[in-house]
Amino acid sequence: MTEAPSYGFDTLQIHAGARPDPATGARQTPIYQTTSYVFRDADHAAALFNLQEVGYIYSRLTNPTVAVLQERLATLEGGVGAVCCSSGHAAQIMALFPLMAPGCNVVASTRLYGGTVTQFSQTIKRFGWSAKFVDTDDLDAVRDAIDENTRAVFCESIANPGGYVTDIRAIADVADAAGLPLIVDNTTATPYLCNPIAQGATLVVHSTTKYLTGNGTVTGGVVIDSGNFDWSASDKFPSLSAPEPAYHGLKFHETFGSLAFTFHGIAIGLRDLGMTMNPQAAHYTLMGIETLSLRMQRHCENAMKVASWLEQDARVDYVTYAGLPSSPYYERAQACYPKGTSGLFTFAVKGGYDACIKLVDALEIFSHVANLGDTRSLIIHSASTTHRQLTPEQQEAAGAGPNVVRISIGIEDADDLIADLDQALSKACG
Numbered sequence: 335m336t337e338a339p340s341y342g343f344d345t346l347q348i349h350a351g352a353r354p355d356p357a358t359g360a361r362q363t364p365i366y367q368t369t370s371y372v373f374r375d376a377d378h379a380a381a382l383f384n385l386q387e388v389g390y391i392y393s394r395l396t397n398p399t400v401a402v403l404q405e406r407l408a409t410l411e412g413g414v415g416a417v418c419c420s421s422g423h424a425a426q427i428m429a430l431f432p433l434m435a436p437g438c439n440v441v442a443s444t445r446l447y448g449g450t451v452t453q454f455s456q457t458i459k460r461f462g463w464s465a466k467f468v469d470t471d472d473l474d475a476v477r478d479a480i481d482e483n484t485r486a487v488f489c490e491s492i493a494n495p496g497g498y499v500t501d502i503r504a505i506a507d508v509a510d511a512a513g514l515p516l517i518v519d520n521t522t523a524t525p526y527l528c529n530p531i532a533q534g535a536t537l538v539v540h541s542t543t544k545y546l547t548g549n550g551t552v553t554g555g556v557v558i559d560s561g562n563f564d565w566s567a568s569d570k571f572p573s574l575s576a577p578e579p580a581y582h583g584l585k586f587h588e589t590f591g592s593l594a595f596t597f598h599g600i601a602i603g604l605r606d607l608g609m610t611m612n613p614q615a616a617h618y619t620l621m622g623i624e625t626l627s628l629r630m631q632r633h634c635e636n637a638m639k640v641a642s643w644l645e646q647d648a649r650v651d652y653v654t655y656a657g658l659p660s661s662p663y664y665e666r667a668q669a670c671y672p673k674g675t676s677g678l679f680t681f682a683v684k685g686g687y688d689a690c691i692k693l694v695d696a697l698e699i700f701s702h703v704a705n706l707g708d709t710r711s712l713i714i715h716s717a718s719t720t721h722r723q724l725t726p727e728q729q730e731a732a733g734a735g736p737n738v739v740r741i742s743i744g745i746e747d748a749d750d751l752i753a754d755l756d757q758a759l760s761k762a763c764g
């Protein structure tokens with residue numbers, strides 16, 4: 335099927351990128367479990383290796399099952415192209431890689447997934463890159479943090495785990511004025527609840543491990559390019575605008591236009607970093623995406639019910655869910671995320687650290703795991719797990735203090751989830 339922009343989200347989540355298999359007519363996208371593809375002849379092989387013709391060479395670069403997922407995600411996000419990767423963290427490196435060089439920095443929100451804070455504050459230093467963390471609600475702070483070595487601004491749409499919702503348009507305007515791309519991690523919102531590109535983002539990254547796959551089976555990530563950024567407008571992005579020695583001096587932006595970032599991601603990024611998604615993972619994620627809108631509606635509905643119940647419970651200090659009128663982000667959520675604010679939030683237990691640990695152990699339906707966005711309801715005590723490597727200040731800034739638990743509300747019966755929390759809170763708070 336060719337993607338007409340007039341198709342609705344529910345149609346595109348099932349059909350975009352897919353067509354009956356040309357060899358067999360198979361209606362479901364086959365898992366092309368192959369590492370290589372036979373060249374028609376030597377000229378064909380040479381043209382593929384020169385990037386003069388698009389086709390399959392080797393599955394570290396491209397694979398037909400993964401390609402369907404890439405096209406589907408690019409379509410759902412309103413981008414021109416996408417590169418799938420082995421995990422969400424791989425996708426973040428793949429997004430930054432063409433932009434950065436030793437000495438360059440990314441201006442990033444303080445409110446990020448804990449693993450991203452660690453990746454940005456520690457590991458990327460080994461590449462000579464750095465991150466400057468700022469409160470992205472403070473637009474002047476974002477502006478002030480940008481310097482001549484900044485190459486990107488990075489935030490999450492609905493920030494994991496604190497229930498913060500980001501005004502992407504406002505941050506995109508700041509990045510635009512500085513001639514920089516804005517990268518938005520849209521994992522928690524998914525393209526069903528938020529289209530960062532429509533609000534000015536240049537690149538969108540996802541951990542497809544979470545809501546997109548939705549069933550806790552495979553890790554994966556993706557970088558989606560809006561195709562809107564002029565990589566040649568300054569000399570800040572030579573990987574995309576200047577001659578590439580590894581391709582006989584080819585200039586990606588000049589040659590591939592709006593697809594420059596995507597081609598670079600495959601031809602340089604996957605070729606040399608090798609953070610490739612495998613076709614099995616792409617299959618599970620494609621299966622998940624077929625029901626994305628239905629699941630997200632239920633995740634949002636259930637999260638509202640559970641958050642409202644928790645908020646009125648005497649054993650709970652506060653709940654940070656942007657769908658609640660008590661949230662400082664309520665107005666912004668209504669304006670920027672009208673379909674809902676996903677299924678992820680935190681709440682503070684009056685008994686503090688010890689009560690949180692007991693609560694997590696006493697729950698029966700909720701699983702204690704380091705994951706989110708599953709059909710199953712999940713819980714984690716961030717301060718003793720995912721956010722353990724952070725300083726107390728970083729934990730607080732990320733909304734993951736010692737008295738706080740994060741829950742990812744699944745698509746079970748909301749009444750059962752509430753009953754489970756009720757019995758576990760009784761045990762935890764004695």
Ligand SMILES: *Cc1c(COP(=O)(O)O)cnc(C)c1O
Pocket residue numbers: 421422423424447449450490494519521522540541542543544553554555706
């Ligand atoms: C999980 C997650 C990541 C990292 O993704 P992996 O697939 O676990 O590598 C990045 N950002 C957010 C918001 C996440 O929830």
